[in-house]
Amino acid sequence: MAGYLGSGKTTLLNHLLRNNDGRRIGVLVNDFGSINIDAMTVAGQVDAALSLQNGCLCCAVDEEGVDPMLDRLAYPGAPVDAIVIEASGIAEPRQLVRLVLSSENPHIEFGGMVEVVDAAEFEATRNRHPELDDHLRFADLVVVNKIDRVDEADHRRVLGTVREVADGAVLEAEHGRISAGILFDDPEVRDSAEAARQLSFADLWHDDHEHDEHMHAAYQSVEFTSDRPLNPSAFMRFLNERSRGVYRIKGPVDFGASGANRRFVLHTVGVYARFDRSRWPAGARRTELVFIGTDLDADQLTKQLEDCVDSDPEVVDERGMLYVARHLED
Numbered sequence: 001m002a003g004y005l006g007s008g009k010t011t012l013l014n015h016l017l018r019n020n021d022g023r024r025i026g027v028l029v030n031d032f033g034s035i036n037i038d039a040m041t042v043a044g045q046v047d048a049a050l051s052l053q054n055g056c057l058c059c060a061v062d063e064e065g066v067d068p069m070l071d072r073l074a075y076p077g078a079p080v081d082a083i084v085i086e087a088s089g090i091a092e093p094r095q096l097v098r099l100v101l102s103s104e105n106p107h108i109e110f111g112g113m114v115e116v117v118d119a120a121e122f123e124a125t126r127n128r129h130p131e132l133d134d135h136l137r138f139a140d141l142v143v144v145n146k147i148d149r150v151d152e153a154d155h156r157r158v159l160g161t162v163r164e165v166a167d168g169a170v171l172e173a174e175h176g177r178i179s180a181g182i183l184f185d186d187p188e189v190r191d192s193a194e195a196a197r198q199l200s201f202a203d204l205w206h207d208d209h210e211h212d213e214h215m216h217a218a219y220q221s222v223e224f225t226s227d228r229p230l231n232p233s234a235f236m237r238f239l240n241e242r243s244r245g246v247y248r249i250k251g252p253v254d255f256g257a258s259g260a261n262r263r264f265v266l267h268t269v270g271v272y273a274r275f276d277r278s279r280w281p282a283g284a285r286r287t288e289l290v291f292i293g294t295d296l297d298a299d300q301l302t303k304q305l306e307d308c309v310d311s312d313p314e315v316v317d318e319r320g321m322l323y324v325a326r327h328l329e330d
């Protein structure tokens with residue numbers, strides 16, 4: 001997560017921690033001066049936070065320190081489901097994403113780059129920092145925050161400009177209240193002992209805002225399933241041209257004989273796309289994709305995907321599989 005000084009990164013982070021829907025969220029910040037997650041997580045005291053085993057792991061890191069810190073948070077049976085890295089106001093988001101993507105830790109999956117923008121300061125910030133446009137283009141999700149601080153005309157203008165410049169999905173928010181569901185997968189079902197620990201975390205949390213579920217900025221999810229294989233060329237064309245509101249896509253894809261009857265599990269965030277190849281469990285061979293994003297047109301998406309169904313799945317589409325192979329995990 002990135003954003004200029006005072007845009008509301010910490011506020012958004014605190015909102016996610018409080019409204020985690022049972023997800024255990026670890027936190028990495030590279031500028032402790034700007035973060036006040038809670039008195040219970042004293043700056044840099046990773047071990048103290050770890051010993052709470054409740055999903056909030058705070059530690060001061062510089063960018064070079066990211067990989068070892070990720071290794072400390074992500075391992076089989078780790079106490080967190082998702083990690084939020086908050087870049088300081090001046091950090092270069094690209095560098096941070098490169099570090100996450102280049103992590104060799106098999107338990108790390110890139111979840112997306114979120115850029116937080118202050119709606120009231122947007123134009124002034126953009127004048128002072130023309131590179132903001134680059135950051136908006138690069139972000140997988142832009143959160144236009146502090147909507148309460150602008151009048152309707154400014155609101156419309158700022159949102160219009162952001163939508164024009166940004167390549168990814170755009171959400172508006174007040175006090176960083178977005179739904180955790182757009183960023184994170186559903187929490188795993190845990191045993192009651194762990195659920196109790198999560199509760200004690202919520203109890204510990206110093207909540208100084210009214211909790212109002214209805215204030216969460218909405219996102220949509222659209223599901224597509226097909227028992228008939230998809231044509232790889234058609235599907236890769238669809239992926240390349242997917243609507244910019246699509247923040248994430250995940251799920252298995254059946255490419256039929258073209259994919260040597262294997263299961264290709266797709267995971268996309270913004271423009272990033274990856275396939276993991278595996279075998280189909282008995283009786284479960286079908287394409288089952290979930291699309292998560294903003295401003296999604298469910299009918300259009302469904303129609304586009306139906307058009308990807310292979311009319312001749314026994315004919316091997318080698319060319320299409322070459323495109324798929326570019327996104328295969330090593």
Ligand SMILES: Nc1nc2c(ncn2[C@@H]2O[C@H](COP(=O)(O)OP(=O)(O)OP(=O)(O)O)[C@@H](O)[C@H]2O)c(=O)[nH]1
Pocket residue numbers: 003004005006007008009010011012034035088089145146147148149173174175176
């Ligand atoms: N009115 C209003 N104030 C907000 C909103 N979101 C955050 N703030 C306030 O804006 C100030 C800055 O918010 P932070 O969350 O600390 O911003 P930040 O991006 O973490 O700041 P740095 O870490 O300094 O870059 C705080 O006083 C917040 O309470 C919002 O949507 N509306």
